[in-house]
Amino acid sequence: MRRRVGRAWRNTVKDTVFDAIAREEQRQNNNVELIASENFVSADVLRAAGSVLTNKYAEGYPERTSIEAFQRQYPDYVHTGSVGRYYGGCENIDFIELYARYMFQKAFHTDYHVNVQPHSGSSANLAAYMAVLQPGDTILSMSLDNGGHLTHGSSVNFSGKTYKMVFYGVDDNGYIDYEDMRAKALQCRPALILAGASAYSRIIDFARFAAVAQEVGAYFMVDMAHIAGLVAAGDHPSPFGLADIVTTTTHKTLRGTRGGLIFCRAELARKVDSAVFPGSQGGGLQHVVAAKAITACEACTPEYVAYIHRVVANTRAMCDEFIQMGYQIVTGGTDNHLFLIDLSNTHPHLSGRMVQDELDRHGITLNKNCVPNEKRSPRDASGVRIGLAAMTTKGWSEADCRACARKIDEIIRAM
Ligand SMILES: Cc1ncc(COP(=O)(O)O)c(C=O)c1O
Numbered sequence: 454m455r456r457r458v459g460r461a462w463r464n465t466v467k468d469t470v471f472d473a474i475a476r477e478e479q480r481q482n483n484n485v486e487l488i489a490s491e492n493f494v495s496a497d498v499l500r501a502a503g504s505v506l507t508n509k510y511a512e513g514y515p516e517r518t519s520i521e522a523f524q525r526q527y528p529d530y531v532h533t534g535s536v537g538r539y540y541g542g543c544e545n546i547d548f549i550e551l552y553a554r555y556m557f558q559k560a561f562h563t564d565y566h567v568n569v570q571p572h573s574g575s576s577a578n579l580a581a582y583m584a585v586l587q588p589g590d591t592i593l594s595m596s597l598d599n600g601g602h603l604t605h606g607s608s609v610n611f612s613g614k615t616y617k618m619v620f621y622g623v624d625d626n627g628y629i630d631y632e633d634m635r636a637k638a639l640q641c642r643p644a645l646i647l648a649g650a651s652a653y654s655r656i657i658d659f660a661r662f663a664a665v666a667q668e669v670g671a672y673f674m675v676d677m678a679h680i681a682g683l684v685a686a687g688d689h690p691s692p693f694g695l696a697d698i699v700t701t702t703t704h705k706t707l708r709g710t711r712g713g714l715i716f717c718r719a720e721l722a723r724k725v726d727s728a729v730f731p732g733s734q735g736g737g738l739q740h741v742v743a744a745k746a747i748t749a750c751e752a753c754t755p756e757y758v759a760y761i762h763r764v765v766a767n768t769r770a771m772c773d774e775f776i777q778m779g780y781q782i783v784t785g786g787t788d789n790h791l792f793l794i795d796l797s798n799t800h801p802h803l804s805g806r807m808v809q810d811e812l813d814r815h816g817i818t819l820n821k822n823c824v825p826n827e828k829r830s831p832r833d834a835s836g837v838r839i840g841l842a843a844m845t846t847k848g849w850s851e852a853d854c855r856a857c858a859r860k861i862d863e864i865i866r867a868m
Contacts, residue, residue, distance in 0.1 A: 484818050485844065486818050486844060487818060487841070488819055488820055488838075489790060489840025490705045492843045492846055493847065494708060494748075497747050501744040501746070502740055506546065506549070506740035507740040510540050512737075513730060514534060520536065522548075523548060530555050535727060550742050553569045553745045553746035554569055559749070563694075563716065565716040565717060565718060566725065567716050568717075569745050571714065571729060572734060574700065576734060578612070579604070580728040580732060581715050581717075582645070585698070585724065590645070593641060595620065595648070595649075598827050598831070602676065619637055622825070623653075625825075628655060629653070638665050638669045643669065644671055646662055646674070648662045649675050654782075654784055654792045656689060656690065657675075674700070677692060678705055680706060681705065681706055682708060682842070683761055683764075685757070686760075688765050689788075697717060698715065698716070699716040700713065705842065708846065709747070710744030710745055712738070712745055715729065760845060765790065767841040767845050767853075768840070770854045774858035778862050779799065780794050792838075792839055793822055793824060794836055794837050796837070804821070804833040805835055805837045815864055817857075821833070821836070821837055841854060
């Protein structure tokens with residue numbers, strides 16, 4: 454058989470990828486998406502992320518001349534942090550990066566320094582630790598099986614391999630055990646205390662963490678990756694003014710492009726900037742930085758604030774429906790965009806993984822999750838995590854959420 458050459462062959466090869474993208478688009482359109490860390494971005498975010506900015510190298514930070522030009526247009530912008538690019542031709546890139554920083558300060562009502570270059574939430578956490586810690590320093594954070602993230606000190610992650618980790622957890626009701634956190638802080642005298650989680654459904658008392666950090670002379674860092682949208686909309690207390698460093702992803706409740714951000718007090722700005730570049734990354738993904746700027750613009754609108762209020766109301770509605778049907782919810786409810794169903798007492802024959810797989814077969818996507826005092830391995834887990842940020846973007850109402858809870862119950866009862 455003659456091998457097809459030239460343009461036709463190249464197009465066929467590329468079609469393989471574009472066909473798969475089309476199938477994924479269809480899956481996203483058709484499925485019920487309940488993964489708490491996912492969302493659907495706007496056409497403008499997609500446009501910026503798919504733009505020609507992907508062609509440009511821009512290692513470093515905006516040039517002094519660009520900053521001065523930006524400040525002539527936006528006189529209330531106060532520049533902090535490192536200055537200077539390693540490549541020419543960066544004037545448009547500089548403007549976009551400065552605008553992203555400016556708009557994120559507006560979105561979170563803060564004057565903290567912002568670094569918009571971290572490629573992801575994990576890269577943001579890596580750079581944040583590097584900025585203020587030495588290898589071997591102690592971090593006090595929430596354990597993975599109680600709702601923390603891999604980058605909060607898991608032994609298989611750089612964080613657990615580089616730093617000495619001490620963990621606090623949740624009490625018997627599933628709430629953060631603040632007394633335990635303080636006792637451990639007094640005992641281990643950490644260099645940094647970290648608040649924030651991937652699977653915690655209640656308000657986090659940042660003031661309480663900050664007081665303990667001050668008591669033991671530790672840095673206080675907040676990873677608000679999951680709840681960033683709620684912080685921006687005023688549906689969760691803000692860490693700004695309390696934390697020394699705040700990291701986040703931009704793609705969960707913030708409903709933006711995939712990526713990370715680091716906010717910090719002005720006095721840490723240069724340390725944070727140099728921990729990102731050249732400390733842990735090379736050139737920024739400037740198309741993603743542009744998409745982050747669009748994300749920030751969108752987060753400043755009344756429509757976005759109304760969206761987040763709906764996310765919280767929808768999550769409560771679905772959680773309430775499960776409670777009424779007799780399901781056990783970790784902490785007995787939710788204050789944010791997610792909740793955890795603990796199947797271990799009500800459905801001891803089912804693991805979280807079995808429920809995840811069966812729902813997948815019905816076009817409902819969610820993820821298994823460990824529950825407090827987990828008896829199963831994390832691969833199976835005894836719970837599932839449900840979030841409503843994505844389906845609220847699709848226009849779901851509280852009635853839709855209650856109906857979906859009943860459908861999930863029907864599927865689980867048939868297992
Ligand atoms: C609390 C928290 N921090 C950090 C991250 C890491 O983000 P990324 O997947 O972009 O590296 C996540 C991701 O789920 C998260 O939940």
